[in-house]
Amino acid sequence: MRIPLLVAALLATPALAACTQNATTKDAGDDRSITVTSTDDRCEVSSTEAPSGTLAFQVTNDGSQVTEFYLYAEDGERIMGEVENVGPGLSRELTVSVAPGSYVTACKPGMKGKGIRGDLTVTDSGAEVASESDDVQVEHATDEYQAWVQDESDQLLAQTRKFVAAYKSGDDRTAKALYPVARTHWERIETVAESFGDLDPKMDAREADLEPGQKWTGWHRIEKDLWPARAEKYAALSAKQRATYADDLLANTETLDGRIGKLEFTVDQIANGSRGLLEEVATGKVTGEEEYWSRTDLWDFQANVDGAKKAFEVLEPVLASKDPDLEETLDQRFEALQELLDEQRVGDGFRFYDELAPEEIKALADAVNALSEPLSKLTAAVLS
16 A cells, blocks of 8 residues: 555655664674675575574665564564564664574565565573563563553453444444454554464455455454445445454454463563554554554554553663663653644544644654654663
8 A cells, every 4th residue: 555645755754764773782793793684585694693692683674675674483473573664775773682592584575475584593692581580670561561461452352342243233333433442452562463473464464465365354354344435346245244254353363362361571572562563653553554444543553652652661660770861761752742642632532544634744753753763772771
C-alpha cells in the first residue's frame, strides 16, 4: 500500500534522520560488535561466532530497498531482537543480551518473506546475560512486564470473542465499535505478538503486504469487509465466509494467549520492544497505512505508545541509576507526544485518520521522531 504523497513528504526526512542516530555500544574492533551489510540479495554478517553476553549488531543497508535485520532463536521462528525500517544508505544498531547457543540471523530486503538467513553460534564467555541477573530492580521490571503483557493478551482474547460474535451474527454496528477496542490490546503488545512468526501473518497481515500465493486472513481481512467503501467492486463475504474468517482469528488469538503465558522476558527484549513499538507508529500509524479501510489509525497509534511507555516505565528504575539524563528526556518526550494525541480524542476514542489536517499529521510525526532518537539508546543504557 502506498503512503499518501503528502504524508510521505512530511515524514521522509525526519524519520530517516532519526534512524541514523542510535547509540553505539561497542567499538568496531570488539568481537561483541558484529557488522551486518544488507543488500538486495545478500546479508553479510562479519562473524558467524560471538561470545555470550551483550552483542551489538551494526546494520548497514547498501541495497536499494528498505530492509530489516532479525536475530532468531535456533528454531528460526522466535525473535530475539530486530531492527526495522532501515532505509537505503542508512545504519541502525541492534543491542541484545544472548546466552550460549545456536541462533539464526536474517536480513529482509523489502521487509518481506523469511529473509536471507545465516547461522550464528554464541559461545560461553562466562558473561552474565540479562535473564540471569539477580539484580532486584531487573527482576522486578521483568516480572512486572510479563504480568502486564499477559493481562493485555487476556483482554485481547476477551474482546476478540465479543467482536467475533457480533461479526458472525451480522451485527456490523457493534462489530465496528468493538474493532478498535479489541485491536488496542493487540497493538499494545504488538512486538511480542510479532515474535511468533507463524501467527503474526495470519492475524495482522495487510492486503498490500501479502506474499504471492499467501492467503489473506485475520483482522484486516475482516476490516475490509466491515468498511468496504474504499474498495473497488468489492463483493461482501457470505455468512459462511464470515464465520470462517472470524473463527480462524479467534483460534489464532487463543493460541497466542497460550504462548504468551509461557514467555519470560529479559531487559534487552523489553527495551527493544519499546523501540519497536514506536517504529510501528512511525511506519504504519502516523502514515495512515495500518487501518486503511476503517481509518482507526489513532486508536492503534495510542496503543503502540501505551506499550512503548509501559516498557520504558518498568525499566525506569534501572535507567535512573545508569543514565538519569536519558530517563528525564524520555519522560518529557513521552509526555509531549501524549499531549498531541490527547488533542485528537473524541469521547472514548479518537478522530478518524482522514479527518486530520496535514499540519496535525506533521506535528505528530515530529513528536514521534523526537522520541525515537533517545528511545533508541534505551537498550544500551540499561545493559551498561
